[in-house]
Amino acid sequence: MATVHHWTGLEARALRLALRQSVRTFAGHLGLGIRTISKWEALLTATAPRPDTQAILDTALARADAAAHLRFETFLSEAGRTGGPNGRPMTAGPLGWEYESWTDDLERAVVALSRQDFAFAESLVSRWTSRFSPLRLDDRGLYLFARSTALLGDLQRDQGHVIGPLSAQRSYVTARSLFTQLDVPRRIAQVDLSLAVVAEMSGRLDTAARSYEQLAVDDRLSRRDRARSRLWVGTALSKEGEHAYATRVMLAATQDFEDLTEPEDWSVAHQKIALAHRGAGDLSSALRFIGIARSTATSDTPMQKVRLDTAHGHILLSDQATRDDGLxxxxxxxxxxxxxxxxxxxxSIENIKAMSTGPSRPFSR
Structure with a gap:
């Protein structure tokens, strides 16, 4: 929630509006005179309460409920651009406390997205991207805007909105442009990795495979992200029918995840290795590796449950004896x-079912 480091008449007026109180009621709420409140509202940023009164305002804000805090942030944000004396704009971008709130909302959006609570995640992100224009932001604001846009891409990708004008690809391209403007190599490479995933999901397997190969040895990425790239190289190889080599590549990535103590990535790697063995026709090994993946998964998110069950069902469907279990x-x-x-x-699930009567093919991510 918002905090104010230095109160002026502007912040005091925003708090009164957020509490939905008249000048008289607000004065009584604070234990101050009506003339004092009226002076604040007339002078706004040209006046500041005394130190002891600043503490009174701190307490009033701290005791306000969440709805009042949201109204306070909104009123203050709007006032910061249009509410100066004589209507003059006082700032073109976020205020200091807004940066903190924006950062907090992005962290909350990441958690919501991991739980596939798409509506809540989108509301947290769009709250900021709809409020500010990147052209009017300083570097700090632009970085948060770029992070927000990349997160919007993650949200669209997980919902299956991969290509088109309102898609993950469009959001990632925008985020990449902003990170390039800011010269943040690590973030640029992470977006490149996301764009490779989009290419794979949209069926451009050659493009995805080339990107994964380059990113697997890209020093801009962390060791974990390079291992993820290597894992996806293996996925692309498996889709091209090179199951043996794909398994070797993915096992190397698995060792990295073990060294880095990344249990969830380690589990995902075993899931993909299982599918490579299924593609090669080695159903015994496929069942062994999917069993490891299922028993060691640390995430119980809907997305991961669906992916594990889809992989498991695909393997079971490949054997006539376990076909009913697979379905x-x-x-x-x-x-x-x-x-x-x-x-x-x-x-993907419907595609697997449709192909189940035909030749075995690798699982589509």
């Missing part, structure tokens, strides 16, 4: 995918 597991995965709006996963 049952895929049915559970489809129900959860539909419930949480995971359209890309749902399409």
């Amino acid at each position: 049952h597991v895929l049915g559970k995965a489809a129900t959860m995918a539909a419930r949480f709006g995971l359209s890309h996963q749902l399409a």
Whole structure:
């Protein structure tokens, strides 16, 4: 929630409006005279309460409920651009406390996205991207805007909105441009990795494979992200039918995840190795590796549950003896995918079912 480091008449007026109190009621609430409140509202940033009164305002803000805090932030943000004396704008971008709130909202959005709470995540992000224009932001604000846009891309990607004017690809391209303007190499490389995933999801496998190969040895990325790139190189190889080499590449990535103590990535790697073995026709090894993936998964998010069940069902469906079990597991995965709006996963499940009577093919991510 918002905090104020130095109160002026502007912040005091925003607090009164947020509490939905008249000047008289607000004066009584603070234990101050009506003339004092009226002076603040007439002079706004040209006046500041005394130190002891600043503490009174701190207490009043701290005791306000969440709805009042949100109104306070909104009123103050709007006043910061249009509410100066005689209507003159006082600032073109966020105020100091807004940067803190923006950062907090992005962290909350990451958690919401991990739980596939898309509506809440989008509301947290769009709250800021709709309020500010990148052209009017300083470097700090522009960095937060770029992070917000990249996070919006993650949200669109997980919902299956991969290409088009309102898609993950468009958001990632915008984020990459902003990070390039700010000269933040690590963030640029991370967006490049996300764009490679989009290329894979949209069927441009050659483009994705080339990007993954380059990013797997890109020093701009952390060791974890390079290992993820190597894992996706293996996925692309498996889709091209090179299952043996794909397994070797993915096992190397798995060792990195073990060294880095990344249990969730380690589990995902075993899931992908299992699918490579399925593609090679080694169903015994496929079941062994998917068993490891399922038993060691640390995330219980809907997305990961759907991916694990889809991989498991795909493997079971490959053997006539376990076909019914496979259809049952895929049915559970489809129900959860539909419930949480995971359209890309749902399409993959339907594609697996449609191909189940034909030749074995690698699982589509």
